Amino acid sequence: MNTPANLSEIISCVSGYDPNAVPVAQAQQIIRNFVVPVQGIEKLALRGALGRVLAQDIVSPIDVPQQDNSAMDGFALRGADLPAQDAVTLKVIATTLAGGSAARDVQPGECVRIMTGATMPPGCDTVVPQEFTQGGGDSVTIPAGVVRPGDNRRLRGEDLAQGKPALQQGKILRPADIGLLASLGIAEVPVMRRLRVAFFSTGDELRSIGEPLDPGCVYDSNRYTLHGMLTRLGCEIIDMGVVRDEPAALEAAFRSAAECADAIITSGGVSVGEADYTKQMMGKLGDVAFWKIGMRPGRPMAFGKIASENRSAYLFGLPGNPVAVMVTFYFFARDALLRMMGAQAEPLPSLQAVSHSAIRKKPGRTEYQRGILSIEPDGRRLVRITGAQGSGILRSMSEANCMVVLGHDQGGVNAGDLVDVVLFEGLV
Numbered sequence: 164m165n166t167p168a169n170l171s172e173i174i175s176c177v178s179g180y181d182p183n184a185v186p187v188a189q190a191q192q193i194i195r196n197f198v199v200p201v202q203g204i205e206k207l208a209l210r211g212a213l214g215r216v217l218a219q220d221i222v223s224p225i226d227v228p229q230q231d232n233s234a235m236d237g238f239a240l241r242g243a244d245l246p247a248q249d250a251v252t253l254k255v256i257a258t259t260l261a262g263g264s265a266a267r268d269v270q271p272g273e274c275v276r277i278m279t280g281a282t283m284p285p286g287c288d289t290v291v292p293q294e295f296t297q298g299g300g301d302s303v304t305i306p307a308g309v310v311r312p313g314d315n316r317r318l319r320g321e322d323l324a325q326g327k328p329a330l331q332q333g334k335i336l337r338p339a340d341i342g343l344l345a346s347l348g349i350a351e352v353p354v355m356r357r358l359r360v361a362f363f364s365t366g367d368e369l370r371s372i373g374e375p376l377d378p379g380c381v382y383d384s385n386r387y388t389l390h391g392m393l394t395r396l397g398c399e400i401i402d403m404g405v406v407r408d409e410p411a412a413l414e415a416a417f418r419s420a421a422e423c424a425d426a427i428i429t430s431g432g433v434s435v436g437e438a439d440y441t442k443q444m445m446g447k448l449g450d451v452a453f454w455k456i457g458m459r460p461g462r463p464m465a466f467g468k469i470a471s472e473n474r475s476a477y478l479f480g481l482p483g484n485p486v487a488v489m490v491t492f493y494f495f496a497r498d499a500l501l502r503m504m505g506a507q508a509e510p511l512p513s514l515q516a517v518s519h520s521a522i523r524k525k526p527g528r529t530e531y532q533r534g535i536l537s538i539e540p541d542g543r544r545l546v547r548i549t550g551a552q553g554s555g556i557l558r559s560m561s562e563a564n565c566m567v568v569l570g571h572d573q574g575g576v577n578a579g580d581l582v583d584v585v586l587f588e589g590l591v
């Protein structure tokens with residue numbers, strides 16, 4: 164991976180930078196300017212490309228549909244034969260089915276019984292749906308005013324014309340895209356290789372599942388939430404377990420992660436003033452900035468690059484508190500990882516909802532409160548905060564279906580005010 168600049172160069176372009184008071188938007192900007200996409204493309208069979216990042220633009224090799232065809236079951240006719248008033252009776256000269264051969268030329272006064280998807284007979288430009296007609300053996304009667312000339316005809320190439328862009332590089336392929344590629348007859352798709360992300364937890368109080376929970380200890384949950392969030396992003400995961408807060412163990416972990424991964428995510432050990440080795444080792448092995456971010460939860464965070472002998476990897480040193488890990492992942496790491504994956508990283512989709520209660524908040528930091536969004540009987544979106552909002556209370560995340568985002572400059576919220584909400588559902 165080549166980076167265009169080192170971190171300090173990027174930071175030096177930011178006006179008013181203070182590592183002890185970094186607004187969320189500034190941290191996001193620095194991260195965005197620093198990361199670059201990985202190289203490497205693989206070709207996958209169409210179905211296997213779901214959720215992957217398209218590596219090249221796809222241009223349509225054919226017209227879809229290939230011919231003008233009918234959008235309805237009914238009768239194909241010349242638009243000029245539609246009656247201006249009363250009704251007209253036309254001679255039915257043939258029936259044409261989807262996939263069947265086109266009928267012969269249709270003359271004035273004639274029509275063809277046609278099924279949805281069948282090719283329009285030469286001379287016809289209009290289809291009258293069956294339900295508007297009477298008769299239908301050798302002849303059919305069509306009343307005035309039911310359709311206009313050109314109605315119910317799908318035009319050749321109206322879905323995609325040959326040579327026109329069908330999908331853009333960087334798109335994360337969704338089911339509709341896979342279907343679209345199938346409609347073009349494309350069997351194999353070039354996608355970006357998966358991003359390799361190594362992660363570990365730090366902290367001597369952490370125990371892994373299966374170990375006894377000694378007094379004063381907690382089970383390591385961050386590796387599990389990280390595993391889930393990274394899996395949803397479609398990353399290749401390297402779970403390095405819990406690393407003790409010991410220089411040799413940390414150095415070995417960072418070096419081996421930098422050797423094999425594109426990005427390293429750690430949790431814990433980056434708090435300001437914390438007398439531990441995680442921060443020291445990050446500083447020793449890499450080009451890393453330590454930030455106090457103007458946000459709640461998730462104030463301390465480290466970001467930069469860690470080098471091994473042969474290569475380097477981006478580092479996200481997330482805070483230790485379980486809610487802070489998730490919030491910093493979604494609002495900093497996610498966007499960066501998508502960029503590294505070569506994806507068009509769209510901002511998290513947000514919507515507005517009415518706050519059920521007043522929320523206390525000081526301007527000068529961004530707050531992410533866990534909320535439950537519901538639709539009221541009158542159709543209004545209402546959001547309630549999920550009780551205690553401590554950054555260690557993972558239950559508040561689990562109970563929530565969204566995050567209420569209170570912006571940097573925003574003050575307190577009154578009950579009934581509109582607030583911004585980011586939904587968990589559909590979040591990758």
Ligand code: AMP
Nearest residue numbers: 364383384385431432433434482483484
């Ligand atoms: P730290 O940032 O290392 O000071 O950690 C802050 C808080 O998060 C402490 O209460 C830690 O015990 C807790 N914590 C850190 N890492 C984890 C983890 N992997 N799983 C659960 N809790 C953690």
Ligand code: MG
Nearest residue numbers: 366431432483
């Ligand atoms: Mg710690």
